[in-house]
Amino acid sequence: DSLGPTVTVGEILVEIVATKIGVGFREPVELLGPFPSGAPAIFVDQCGRIGGSAALIGAVGSDDFGFVNIERLKRDGVDVSAIAVSPDYPTGSAFVRYRTDGSRDFVYNIGTSAAARFSWTEKVEALVTRSGHLHVMGSALSMPSAWTVIEKAAQVIKARGGTLSLDPNLRKELKYDDQTEARFAQLVAMSNLLLPSGDELERAAGVEGEAASIARLFELGVGEIVLKRGREGASCFLRDGTRVDAAAFDVKEIDPTGAGDCFGGAYIACRRLGMPVEQALLYGCAAGARNVTVRGPMEGAGTRAELDDFIRTTKRLT
Numbered sequence: 001d002s003l004g005p006t007v008t009v010g011e012i013l014v015e016i017v018a019t020k021i022g023v024g025f026r027e028p029v030e031l032l033g034p035f036p037s038g039a040p041a042i043f044v045d046q047c048g049r050i051g052g053s054a055a056l057i058g059a060v061g062s063d064d065f066g067f068v069n070i071e072r073l074k075r076d077g078v079d080v081s082a083i084a085v086s087p088d089y090p091t092g093s094a095f096v097r098y099r100t101d102g103s104r105d106f107v108y109n110i111g112t113s114a115a116a117r118f119s120w121t122e123k124v125e126a127l128v129t130r131s132g133h134l135h136v137m138g139s140a141l142s143m144p145s146a147w148t149v150i151e152k153a154a155q156v157i158k159a160r161g162g163t164l165s166l167d168p169n170l171r172k173e174l175k176y177d178d179q180t181e182a183r184f185a186q187l188v189a190m191s192n193l194l195l196p197s198g199d200e201l202e203r204a205a206g207v208e209g210e211a212a213s214i215a216r217l218f219e220l221g222v223g224e225i226v227l228k229r230g231r232e233g234a235s236c237f238l239r240d241g242t243r244v245d246a247a248a249f250d251v252k253e254i255d256p257t258g259a260g261d262c263f264g265g266a267y268i269a270c271r272r273l274g275m276p277v278e279q280a281l282l283y284g285c286a287a288g289a290r291n292v293t294v295r296g297p298m299e300g301a302g303t304r305a306e307l308d309d310f311i312r313t314t315k316r317l318t
């Protein structure tokens with residue numbers, strides 16, 4: 001952590017969620033929001049809230065939706081110096097409605113909002129040159145503005161002895177072009193830590209099967225792989241052959257959005273604060289589980305004290 005903050009790059013959004021389960025938005029429905037959101041924002045908020053040094057590169061509009069995000073991040077100790085405020089575009093947004101089977105319908109405004117309009121500025125450079133770790137979200141790779149910043153930031157941070165992590169959360173339903181796939185492969189090979197869930201492990205490795213994927217990723221130079229398995233908990237694989245498993249916490253899921261991002265924010269903060277894998281997994285699982293018990297994408301992100309309390313009072317699944 002002494003090298004400087006954990007920095008991440010990408011979309012900052014508000015989420016507005018339908019209060020009743022159903023299909024889409026073709027008739028008036030009751031809505032709740034705006035909630036601060038966007039995978040990189042959720043990640044970095046949990047990272048800061050647990051006590052990690054954390055910063056975000058992105059953009060919001062000069063409007064209340066932007067205010068909601070910046071105030072929340074500041075409150076939770078996140079460095080917002082490299083968040084641009086666009087005078088021309090509104091803050092990104094996502095309207096979300098859950099279906100009975102747990103799937104979701106969305107109306108997004110990301111690509112044509114401030115969320116996608118950030119670049120390598122003096123403030124970004126000032127932040128990156130004092131950062132110690134870059135966390136990359138696979139979902140950001142399809143944004144052209146994000147790639148420019150990520151590529152440069154990765155070089156600068158690695159050159160000063162910093163580290164890189166990747167949550168390869170490419171959207172399963174999307175087919176990516178060759179350039180995006182090539183960038184993804186380049187990032188995998190640069191990563192010290194990988195945080196896949198489900199079939200993202202095989203996708204990152206480019207081979208089939210869990211054991212073969214893990215072996216391949218170590219060959220590529222990855223040092224630590226943390227596999228997220230929802231209610232099955234999480235497992236960490238280290239290059240020396242060590243495997244550490246952690247059971248999930250038994251909670252009632254109210255809103256699944258943000259579990260993986262909160263897990264990652266807590267895990268990386270803990271590792272960078274010098275905690276062993278076991279303890280980082282415990283806090284990661286607690287952060288993911290606590291967040292799904294509260295409506296809103298980052299409303300359940302916990303402080304260290306809140307997570308300690310959660311751990312003391314919540315049963316583990318086995």
Ligand code: ATP
Nearest residue numbers: 197228229230233234248258259260263285288289
């Ligand atoms: P997301 O669904 O946000 O993309 P992900 O697929 O990246 O998340 P998950 O495995 O779903 O990651 O969640 C990360 C961690 O959070 C899990 O390892 C688990 O410890 C915890 N978690 C997530 N969902 C639940 C749940 N319903 N009950 C208990 N713990 C959960």
Ligand code: MG
Nearest residue numbers: 169196197260
């Ligand atoms: Mg995920």
